[in-house]
Amino acid sequence: MDVTLKIFRYNPEKDEKPHFDTFQVRAEPTDRILDILEYIKGHHDGTLSYRRSCAHGICGSDAMRINGRNYLACKVLVKDLGTDQITVEPLLGLPVLKDLIVDMDPFFEHYRSVLPYLINDEPEPEKERLQSPAQRERFDDTTKCILCAACTTSCPSFWANGKYVGPAAIVAAHRFIFDSRDRAAAQRLEILNDQFGVFRCHTIFNCTEACPREIQITKAIGEVKKAIMTGRVDYE
Numbered sequence: 341m342d343v344t345l346k347i348f349r350y351n352p353e354k355d356e357k358p359h360f361d362t363f364q365v366r367a368e369p370t371d372r373i374l375d376i377l378e379y380i381k382g383h384h385d386g387t388l389s390y391r392r393s394c395a396h397g398i399c400g401s402d403a404m405r406i407n408g409r410n411y412l413a414c415k416v417l418v419k420d421l422g423t424d425q426i427t428v429e430p431l432l433g434l435p436v437l438k439d440l441i442v443d444m445d446p447f448f449e450h451y452r453s454v455l456p457y458l459i460n461d462e463p464e465p466e467k468e469r470l471q472s473p474a475q476r477e478r479f480d481d482t483t484k485c486i487l488c489a490a491c492t493t494s495c496p497s498f499w500a501n502g503k504y505v506g507p508a509a510i511v512a513a514h515r516f517i518f519d520s521r522d523r524a525a526a527q528r529l530e531i532l533n534d535q536f537g538v539f540r541c542h543t544i545f546n547c548t549e550a551c552p553r554e555i556q557i558t559k560a561i562g563e564v565k566k567a568i569m570t571g572r573v574d575y576e
């Protein structure tokens with residue numbers, strides 16, 4: 341089949357403002373959008389810029405906006421889009437550096453702000469810190485995040501104010517808040533109770549729909565809100 345790709349282009353070294361370039365290429369319905377971008381870069385325009393690494397939905401580097409929705413370009417197939425007219429744009433809400441590449445620094449600043457690592461200063465046990473299967477299950481879903489930013493950059497609250505910590509950072513916080521081995525839940529909940537914290541979420545669900553790992557993000561956010569409101573963290 342023939343597909344038409346309309347791709348957002350911006351080179352800060354020579355363009356005053358962004359524009360779209362259109363490419364017509366042959367594609368199989370089972371081709372991934374990343375395959376088509378690679379073809380265009382290899383055969384039509386070597387200056388086309390985007391991030392990619394693993395090409396298998398693991399590294400999280402090729403999140404972009406495709407036909408108005410965030411996807412990993414390596415995980416979405418032509419046939420998934422249900423059309424031969426495909427528009428590809430950079431993620432919304434982060435500064436565009438070049439073409440489909442956005443500046444991820446603000447995203448990772450939010451991520452770092454929630455202390456996304458295990459904190460426990462108690463004396464080390466002789467063996468491991470024990471945890472029951474139910475306690476491990478409690479935060480299993482939020483361990484799956486690959487930090488692709490598809491969630492945060494699909495959130496209207498984040499678009500309205502980039503100071504909002506955003507769903508990805510809350511997912512990272514959730515992963516440690518509900519870990520029975522961690523001792524910094526109160527500290528993280530205080531950080532997330534800030535004016536740009538978790539209550540900026542108005543339960544819009546775009547984040548959950550965009551997540552390529554199918555993490556129940558809105559549910560996790562609700563659990564963090566509840567922990568703040570009740571002052572209680574349930575580990576099972």
Ligand code: SF4
Pocket residue numbers: 484485486487488489490491492507508511550551552553554555557
């Ligand atoms: Fe990406 Fe999902 Fe993690 Fe958000 S929660 S950064 S969409 S993997």
Ligand code: F3S
Pocket residue numbers: 494495496497498506507540541542543544545546547548558561
């Ligand atoms: Fe935004 Fe997701 Fe909440 S889209 S408003 S963080 S449910």
Ligand code: FES
Pocket residue numbers: 391392393394395396397398399400401402403412413414415
């Ligand atoms: Fe690694 Fe798509 S290139 S997730």
